[in-house]
Amino acid sequence: MWDGVELWLRRAGGRLLMGVAMMVLAVVREERWWLPIRVLVFLAGVAAVADCGVETWKLIRGKESTRVALDRLEAAERAERD
Secondary structure, eight states, X not given: OHHXXXXXXXXXXXXXXXXXXXXXXXXXXXXXXXXHHHXXXXXXXXXXXXXXHXXXXXHHHOSSOHHHHHHHHHHXXXXXXX
């Protein structure tokens, strides 16, 4: 079970946190930012949350086991570092 949680955090969790943070930032900075900029930042946050949903859907519907997907992701990260 924890493999699935770790895989979701690595693949989709960051996008969710980034999207929510962008939406909060756009709402909190109400008085200081020009309206079109706030709307663009808010929409970028919505897009990041939607991308998280798409990635979550792919993880749920994927035929690959969680352990194999996590191993593949870790191997790709090691290859990037080397």
